[in-house]
Amino acid sequence: MVHPAKPVKRKQSTLDAPVSPPPLRRKVQSTTTPNAVASFFTPTSQKPPEKIIWQERAPNDDTPSTLLVGKYEAAHDSVPALNQLEDKKQKVAAFDFDSTLIETASGKKFASDSQDWKWWHPSVPATLRKLYLEDGYKLVVISNQGGVSLKPDTKAPKAHTSKVASFKAKVSAVFNQLDLPISIYAATEKDLYRKPRTGMWTELLDDYDIQPDLEQCIFVGDAGGRHADGGKPKDFSCSDRNFAQNVGIKFQTPEEFFLQEPPRPFTRTLEPSDYLPDSAAEATTPFTKKQDLDVVILCGSPGAGKSTFYWKQLEPLGYARVNQDILKTKRDRCIKVAGEYLKEGKSVVIDNTNADAEVRGKWVELAAKHSVPIRCVWFTAAPQICEHNNVVRALNNAMNPEERTILPTIAFRTFSSRYKQPKLSEGFQDITEIDFKFDGTEAERAIWLRHWT
Structure with a gap:
């Protein structure tokens, strides 16, 4: 069943400056189990209640909740030796949600309802199962969801409630089909949680109580700052690539990770390092007072x-x-x-x-x-x-x-x-x-x- 949201306050923390890891080599094999296939074709009314727990969290004790966290617990018959597997996982495979794991079934830019989705590519669920069952990864979704607000809307309370409910229903449908232990972190405001900022990464490390091997972790997302190429439009931003660099893990686009396509050229809007002074003297422009009063x-x-x-x-x-x-x-x-x-x-x-x-x-x-x-x-x-x-x-x-x-x-x-x-x-x-x-x-x-x- 879906548990009611539990407000949890979190205090801000910062991470040490990251070091970029070497690339990873991956092979994609089908690992779809008979139970997963059976679950896919079972009518919703005949399925057992979903196991997803939702929480709402805030950057600190003095601010409203802006982060929505959902943790899915898979059925034990679909994931063998669940507890033993979880205890050993110190690697994280993190993914953006929309346009990375899923896309709209209608072809629209934004989903019309909670059922308007399909896998980004047919290989996605099998690839995720292999990551979890064979490669030893914890699976996490890290997503900016600016269209979902946790703030009460006094002018349109029903519309506000329905947006949150629709998003939760879509996530539940996706996770139910996948049926693996997986969590989602959804940033709803432009605060420390929003990618490329690292607040969601800090939360997941706290939740799992791990210090993963960053060189073996990966983040996959569609916002890679890629140029338009071969009829493909340019990316709307570089936030996913920048997020991965901030936390010090490997980044790939969905095309690179799931389809093994070669990387496309990309450009960042801003490189902060370009604004570092060459010397201490360059960092300041001395100002001399010329008059006693001016x-x-x-x-x-x-x-x-x-x-x-x-x-x-x-x-x-x-x-x-x-x-x-x-x-x-x-x-x-x-x-x-x-x-x-x-x-x-x-x-x-x-x-x-x-x-x-x-x-x-x-x-x-x-x-x-x-x-x-x-x-x-x-x-x-x-x-x-x-x-x-x-x-x-x-x-x-x-x-x-x-x-x-x-x-x-x-x-x-x-x-x-x-x-x-x-x-x-x-x-x-x-x-x-x-x-x-x-x-x-x-x-x-x-x-x-x-x-x-």
């Missing part, structure tokens, strides 16, 4: 490094900071606060995005009113690295002293649509250009170098 305005996207620049370079020079997010107020109030600092004889830094000349003009007017020069520090980081920094900051407490939350994608699009490069003609004494390079401790660097978006 205004410095920062200009750049969220996540471009503005606040870090303030704390490491401007705060030690005695600049008072005005930030609209920190003050939790409107721009007019920020202008008033900045004016009060100037009256007290304190130089001021305006730590906001300041995307266009109209907004920047308000601060030029303030500086003119107080007869002080105004300088601009311009941050040129590309959108991809800004979004990466945004997530790293929000999901790692040690790197988030101001407790910022993840900004939605629209925040970056809004900035991009408004952005105009700052010019000296706007009234600035000078403009200092900052190209982003990571600047942090070795521990922070290990975290930052992972794939987060």
